[in-house]
Amino acid sequence: MEAKKAAAELAIMDVHDGMIVGLGTGSTAYWAIQGLGLRVQNGLNIQAVATSVASENLAKELGIPLIPFADITEIDITIDGADEVDADWHLTKGGGGALLREKIVAFSSKKLIVVVDESKVVERLGTFPLPVEIVQFGYELTIRNLQALGCEPQVRMADNQPYVTDNGNYIIDCYFGSIPNPAELHQAMNSIPGVVENGLFVGMASQVIVGYRDGSVKRLVGE
């Protein structure tokens, strides 16, 4: 917890008055939202959009003003977690099932700050099963088409039922073991009808902040 909190607390220092802020999802983004809530209570003037119902509810509880998507064209900064970050700052996301909304928000953000603890930093993506959001119609066929890309797909379950996302879709966790070419896989997955989005965030991160078990924190330097 300390490592995640430390990373999130450094990231929120990049948020300034007047900004439109994307709020991520998950146990690390949670700390960023908490920290922003505190800063708002102390006078920080921002407006936010959320990447999940859970983050939206948390923002409301903390008094962070939310703005409708209809009223914005761009988001100044988004702070979000990740399940894996590789050496090129490509990400696996969606462990919490929020990858679609997260990618929509990240795509329209000038800056995406990724906050993780040290366990998420990997040489190569793929150890963490890649979450893929698919529509419910014909999902058995879509799963076979995902499998043909070389993974072991598993329908994510919750309470003995397929887990349903905030968007009414299923999540398929795809076990690849190793993903040597994230850009190619991203393309191949999103070409399958029935796939709404996959959890690979290729070339989207502007900054990665890593928290360590001892409470220290580091901004990674890009190559």
Ligand SMILES: O=C[C@H](O)[C@H](O)[C@H](O)COP(=O)(O)O
């Ligand atoms: O769907 C969930 C998101 O992509 C999260 O940002 C990701 O799973 C990391 O979550 P956490 O910070 O809880 O490890």
